[in-house]
Amino acid sequence: MVQFRKIPAADTYSIRQQILRPTQTMEECKYEGDMDESTFHIGALDGDKLICIGSFYQKAHEGLEGGLPYRLRGMATLPDYRSKGIGKQLIQYSEGILTSEGCNLWWCNARTSAAPYYTKLGLTQSGGIFEIEPIGPHVIMFKKM
Numbered sequence: 133m134v135q136f137r138k139i140p141a142a143d144t145y146s147i148r149q150q151i152l153r154p155t156q157t158m159e160e161c162k163y164e165g166d167m168d169e170s171t172f173h174i175g176a177l178d179g180d181k182l183i184c185i186g187s188f189y190q191k192a193h194e195g196l197e198g199g200l201p202y203r204l205r206g207m208a209t210l211p212d213y214r215s216k217g218i219g220k221q222l223i224q225y226s227e228g229i230l231t232s233e234g235c236n237l238w239w240c241n242a243r244t245s246a247a248p249y250y251t252k253l254g255l256t257q258s259g260g261i262f263e264i265e266p267i268g269p270h271v272i273m274f275k276k277m
Contacts, residue, residue: 139175141166151208198237239274
């Protein structure tokens with residue numbers, strides 16, 4: 133049975149590199165704000181194995197209005213665990229934490245290939261496509277809770 137819990141930022145770096153930034157160093161997988169007091173990192177564990185991650189940073193985005201907004205970064209699931217609803221459950225678990233903190237809006241820079249996934253989770257696209265080098269095309273997605 134998969135368990136969800138807060139994890140240290142350092143626990144996310146291996147999956148971030150493996151899935152999201154395979155051409156970058158482990159050092160480049162450490163994001164600004166990882167250690168901020170308001171930041172939290174969620175892991176999905178299958179036994180002792182970390183299989184899915186997501187990090188939330190208290191950060192507003194110009195043009196999106198909400199109380200205590202948070203930004204999702206570094207959402208990734210290991211390939212063998214995809215299409216099993218684990219990412220959706222991680223988001224639902226995280227939204228419970230966000231709500232308890234007083235957040236009513238969260239957002240992310242979603243890769244265009246992941247935009248349909250975030251739409252299924254209830255997010256809405258804001259604006260057009262933009263490029264994040266060296267990762268590729270992205271869109272802003274947000275959800276009001």
